[in-house]
Amino acid sequence: MEDESRKTKAEKVLAAYKERYRDVADKTPQDLGLSPEVVLEFVNSVVTILDKKGCNDSREKPISRKVLETMGVPQDVADQFLRLCEYRGGICDCKLCIYIGEVIGHGPDD
Numbered sequence: 653m654e655d656e657s658r659k660t661k662a663e664k665v666l667a668a669y670k671e672r673y674r675d676v677a678d679k680t681p682q683d684l685g686l687s688p689e690v691v692l693e694f695v696n697s698v699v700t701i702l703d704k705k706g707c708n709d710s711r712e713k714p715i716s717r718k719v720l721e722t723m724g725v726p727q728d729v730a731d732q733f734l735r736l737c738e739y740r741g742g743i744c745d746c747k748l749c750i751y752i753g754e755v756i757g758h759g760p761d762d
C-alpha cells in the first residue's frame with residue numbers, strides 16, 4: 653500500500669517535470685537541425701573553455717550560450733537545445749558536458 657502511494661508520488665513528480673519541459677522533452681538535437689557532429693564540436697569548445705575558466709554552476713549556461721552564438725546557431729534553436737540539455741541533466745555548463753551523451757543518444761560509431 654505504502655509502495656503504491658510512493659510510486660504514484662514519484663510518477664506525479666516525473667509527470668510535472670516532463671510537463672515543464674514539454675516543448676523539448678521528446679526532441680533530439682537532430683530535430684532542431686543540429687547533427688551529432690555539430691553537437692560534438694559544440695561540446696569540445698565548451699570543455700576547452702571550462703578547462704580554463706571553470707563552471708559558475710549557473711542555469712544560464714553562459715559558456716554554452718557563447719559557443720552556440722559563435723557557431724552561428726540561431727537564438728531560438730540555441731534556447732531549445734539548451735532546454736533539451738537541461739531536461740537530460742545538463743543544468744549548468746559542466747553538467748551539460750557530462751550529460752551530453754544522454755542528449756545525443758548513441759553516436760555513429762555504435
Ligand SMILES: [Zn+2]
Binds near residue numbers: 707708710745
Ligand atoms: Zn557546473
